[in-house]
Amino acid sequence: MFDQINGWVSDQLAISSGPSAYLFLFLGGVLASLLPCVYPVYPLTVNFLRNRKSDLGKFAHPLIYYAGLASIYFGFGIIAALTGGAFNQVLQLPLANLSIGLLLFVMALATVDLLHLPFFGGQVESEKNGLGGTFVMGAGAGLLSSACVGPIVVSILIAIASGASEITFGLTLGAAFKMMLFGLGVGIPVLLLGVFGMALPKSGKWMLSVQWVFAIMIGYFAIGYFVKGLNGLGFNDQMASYTIIGAILFVYAIFQIQSVQKTKQEKIKTALYSLLGVIGFLIMASNVLPGQAVGGNNLTASNSDSDNIEQKGELTWYLNKENAYSKAGETGKLVFVDFHADWCTNCKAFQEKTQKDEQLNAALQNAVLYKVYDTSTEFDKYRNDPRFPELKIGIPFFLITDASGNVLYKTNDFTKTEEMILFLE
Known part of the structure; x- marks a missing residue:
């Protein structure tokens, strides 16, 4: 709906x-x-x-x-x-x-x-x-x-x-x-x-x-x-679910062990404050203990500075526009452009979809993939292009073009994977 x-x-x-x-x-x-x-x-x-x-x-x-x-x-x-x-x-x-x-x-x-x-x-x-x-x-x-x-x-x-x-x-x-x-x-x-x-x-x-x-x-x-x-x-989704379930169980346990003479509102307040204290302690501890990856996405990811390539599972993303469109010209494939930022939750949700959705993953493997980070100079060029007012609003944003850069499809909705697949096929 x-x-x-x-x-x-x-x-x-x-x-x-x-x-x-x-x-x-x-x-x-x-x-x-x-x-x-x-x-x-x-x-x-x-x-x-x-x-x-x-x-x-x-x-x-x-x-x-x-x-x-x-x-x-x-x-x-x-x-x-x-x-x-x-x-x-x-x-x-x-x-x-x-x-x-x-x-x-x-x-x-x-x-x-x-x-x-x-x-x-x-x-x-x-x-x-x-x-x-x-x-x-x-x-x-x-x-x-x-x-x-x-x-x-x-x-x-x-x-x-x-x-x-x-x-x-x-x-x-x-x-x-x-x-x-x-x-x-x-x-x-x-x-x-x-x-x-x-x-x-x-x-x-x-x-x-x-x-x-x-x-x-x-x-x-x-x-x-x-x-x-x-x-x-x-x-990742699994760790997030476990974290939320753990927090709910913690609040429930603190609620139950309190005196029956307290009102339920007082018990809930105490339980929530206790949870807040635990979260605060974990945040401080994370800044003191040796840094480790938090959860991750269970995706194999690697970057090559020399080739400007980012590997996510079976998908290879070009980080350089010239290289991406050169590859598209050689192979005759379409170019799928993903405008991405590390702080963007929907961008990361789409990244998860590219690995979990088998149809989307297969369709993307038949295209040349080009990822444009919000910190790149190329991002600003796209943002100032009158063809893409969507980027004035923000990301995520996706393009499908031919090897010459002609726009075939665009959307800011990361859930429209069926449409993306249709155009890629």
């Missing part, structure tokens, strides 16, 4: 202009709001808003919450116009993914009342019922949902960047307005739930089951972000 929504938004932005483009942005946001990784935000929204009161009426807080959510996307548009997609690059950082995972994990605990977060609802005191806090919560929900719909957001940023010959006030405002429209679409269910959620059915045992279902959903996506962040730090 996610790939279809992303593709639909990209296609409509490519063929539409004027008012219709703005309409498709809003509709794309509404569709994105139905994604399963956005949906867990909704019960938290209802739990939060139903306890907020205002002299301005019952619609005040839902509307302010909605405005806060939309404002985050408005800010993304400004960032896209001024910095060329810094938001997308931030999302690729391991620390960003780990932070998102931590936020989701905390929200999962709060959903089943294992952790008390005043901002998410509960018994909110009257003096804390100001509209400012509601606006901040809406902005937080927008930030959380934006991480989930990141690839769709990138598609919009690419459309914005493709028409950006220079930065102007009009361009910046237009980019911000486009992103805000998408955010307004994403927030539609949140707004409706906030308005009608003021009169929820009476609580009962059924609500506990619902809360646990949502907590499990949120926890599932938290684990996904944790794995992605750990991959970016050099852990």
Whole structure:
């Protein structure tokens, strides 16, 4: 479902202009709001808003919450116009993914009342019922949902960047307005739930089951972000999974050994602080003990400075453009170009796919492979090429060209391996 929504938004932005483009942005946001990784935000929204009161009426807080959510996307548009997609690059950082995972994990605990977060609802005191806090919560929900719909957001940023010959006030405002429209679409269910959620059915045992279902959903996506962040730090999927399982078991053990007189919220806090202490100790120890590879990718990798070649398993990647295209001219093969960075989590995820996906691996072996690191001078040349506005937004980015450099295919979505295979074959 996610790939279809992303593709639909990209296609409509490519063929539409004027008012219709703005309409498709809003509709794309509404569709994105139905994604399963956005949906867990909704019960938290209802739990939060139903306890907020205002002299301005019952619609005040839902509307302010909605405005806060939309404002985050408005800010993304400004960032896209001024910095060329810094938001997308931030999302690729391991620390960003780990932070998102931590936020989701905390929200999962709060959903089943294992952790008390005043901002998410509960018994909110009257003096804390100001509209400012509601606006901040809406902005937080927008930030959380934006991480989930990141690839769709990138598609919009690419459309914005493709028409950006220079930065102007009009361009910046237009980019911000486009992103805000998408955010307004994403927030539609949140707004409706906030308005009608003021009169929820009476609580009962059924609500506990619902809360646990949502907590499990949120926890599932938290684990996904944790794995992605750990991959970016050099852990393979197996080591990342073992690390997460170990952390969960550690928290559970600390929770269980505490006094029964403590509340469950106090136990969870102690367990989380204990885990934080262990992580801090391991980080300090890693800077003291002799350095070793952390996990690795179980891939045979070697670099040859003289030949400018990088070997990954059975795949040979050229690091020099002239050598790559010379080889393509000799063999008549297509050239697959991978724009890569060591800090980019999706770049590393694709690197894993090239080894684990047998069809993709076989297709790549029939092409000349050229890898362009973000630290190379060639990367800047590609980035300034008007044919590739995607690189203004960030990486990953992939090209398939013929031996003469004519572009046959390009994408910034590392999951579209079937399309890559189709063009390579």
